[in-house]
Amino acid sequence: MRCPRCVQTIHRSAAQCPHCGFVLSDLDDLYGSGEVRLRRLSDMAGALRLKERQKLERLLDEFQTSFPQLFFSVYYGALEDRANIRQFGLWLLNHAAYEDLDIGRPNDGGILLLVDLNTKVASISFGYMLDSFLTEENTFNILAKAHPHLLQGNHLKAASVIVKQLSRVLRRKSRRAILQQKVFGPPSNQSSGSANALERIRSNRSAKEQAKSKSDQTTRAKSEEIEP
Amino acid sequence: MKLSLFRWLLLLLLVSDSARAESLPQLTDEDRARLQQLLSKQEHPDRSGFLEYHAEGSELKIRMYLFDSKENLADTYTIEKLCEDQNADEPLTAIVFCFLGNPERSQLAFAGQGAAEVLALDRRKMLKSAIIKAMEKSDHVMQLEAFIVELSISLFWLESKRAETLAAQAAEGSRELAGKAWASGNGVEKVEVVTAIDASGFSVLKSHLHWIILGFLSLLCLITGCVFGWLIWTRSRRYHFPVVETPERLGASYAAGVGAVIAFHKKLGSPSSQRNQVPDYLKRA
Incomplete structure (x- = not known):
């Protein structure tokens, strides 16, 4: 994984970037800390016409039908700083409240295509659910397929190519994941990282301590009852 | 009359069917061989054997x-006259006058039923x-051998052509019959079966053409159905991902996956x- 600010490789469970110290709260100062109300297709820069928007909406619906846990959102904007597109994408996916999505699809399963028409840069961000299934190389190959259409300014075609390519990659990954799950069994929570393991140990310890203190209290009470 | 004719013009007679023997009962093979000895004892059965074959x-x-x-043939005795006089009632037969050692003088005519249908151009x-x-x-x-073999081949093609014509006529006849039955609405009590000899495989193919087309269309429908079924199945298929708890990264609660x-x-x-x-600060200015 890469840090969205310094683009250095970081650990999957890093609480902050070890190179530049980046955390998401840094962006809250820049873009705000509240929720952002959005639709799946947000064309702030006016890149698409009405008919094109309708077509893209249908394509997004098809994507959601095929992948019941996921959703795909597209944001056309005009940012000022080219280097910030990764950070803005990350921030937007964490703060967005999608109006046209049901509650059953949290932002964990979201994929955001961010197209900056000002600096002419496009990026893909995705939620935690796809962390194990999508790599940077996957997303780069998908964007590279849409590059000629982006150059021509055909944003509908570019978006549809991205959605289709991404669907193809995700279908393959899903089949493989389900197969692996059948062979090796469902993923256990123990393998979910050192932070969770530490938390579990702490919680176990606290439960034992609580039980011990409870038993101490009862023995004390009993002894007090006997003493008078 | 026949004997007088044979005295000066008929040297040897090769007959390809038994009808010939009936038309000249007074001459035996020995007589013919005695009259003219144009072919040797071995050559005569060879040529007549090919004609029989x-x-x-x-x-x-x-x-x-x-x-x-x-x-030299007498003016009153021509090949056309021979066809009219002797072979008019017989099945279609090719009458050939051959002059041994002078093939350019050879003559060909058709006698019997259907002789008029053979075109003069084809005959020539x-x-x-x-x-x-x-x-x-x-x-x-x-x-002589080469002449007979080539003539036999040509006659084979002529026969094939006649058979095709006959088949077409038979098909036309059956269509007319069916049309009449359909128009009358009473049906046909007795169907005339017109048999046609067709040597070519094309006509057999033609007769089964509707079955071939039907099979081809069925196959096409099956393939189209399979493709559509596969497309519908692919579209209706749902893809799920196993839910794995991932620790929060960079303080982000929903997503920290930064793609390309x-x-x-x-x-x-x-x-x-x-x-x-790479980071911007690692790039060369």
Whole structure:
């Protein structure tokens, strides 16, 4: 994984970037800390016409039908700083409240295509659910397929190519994941990282301590009852 | 009359079917051989054997009259007259006058039922091709052999052509019959079965053409159905991902997956040149 600010490789469970110290709260100062109300297709820069928007909406619906846990959102904007597109994408996916999505699809399963028409840069961000299934190389190959259409300014075609390519990659990954799950069994929570393991140990310890203190209290009470 | 004719013009007679024996009962094979000895004892059965072989496999028989090369025929006795007088009631037969050692003088005519349907152009072509084949040989007997073989081949094609015509006529007849039955609405009590001899495989294919088309269409429908079924199945299929608890990264509660970034502000900046994305401060100025 890469840090969205310094683009250095970081650990999957890093609480902050070890190179530049980046955390998401840094962006809250820049873009705000509240929720952002959005639709799946947000064309702030006016890149698409009405008919094109309708077509893209249908394509997004098809994507959601095929992948019941996921959703795909597209944001056309005009940012000022080219280097910030990764950070803005990350921030937007964490703060967005999608109006046209049901509650059953949290932002964990979201994929955001961010197209900056000002600096002419496009990026893909995705939620935690796809962390194990999508790599940077996957997303780069998908964007590279849409590059000629982006150059021509055909944003509908570019978006549809991205959605289709991404669907193809995700279908393959899903089949493989389900197969692996059948062979090796469902993923256990123990393998979910050192932070969770530490938390579990702490919680176990606290439960034992609580039980011990409870038993101490009862023995004390009993002894007090006997003493008078 | 026949004997007088044979005295000066008929040298040897080769007959390809038994009808010939009935028309000349007074001459035996020995008599013929005695009258003229144009062919040797071995050559005579060889040639007549080929004619019999042809007669076995073909409806169109050959009747050959063999003369010496310089033999002069009487004006009153022509091949056309022979066809009219003797062979009018017989099945279609090819009458050939051959002059041994002089194939260019050969004559060909058709006698019997359906002789008028054979075009003069076809007859001339057949005779010409047989003469050309015969002229390729130097030996008289070999010329005769080549002539007969070529004529037999030509007659085979003529027979095939006649069979195709007959088949077409039969098909037309059956169509007319069916049309009449359909128009009357009473049906046909007795169906006339018109048999046609068709040697070519094309007509067999033609007769089964509707089955072939039906099979092909069924196959096409099956393939189209399979493709549509597969497309519908693919579209209706749902893909799920196993839910794995991932620790929060960089303080983000929903997403910290930063994918690739691609720039499209200049046409020369190909995607491959942007593959290795490095921090800005590592790039050269």
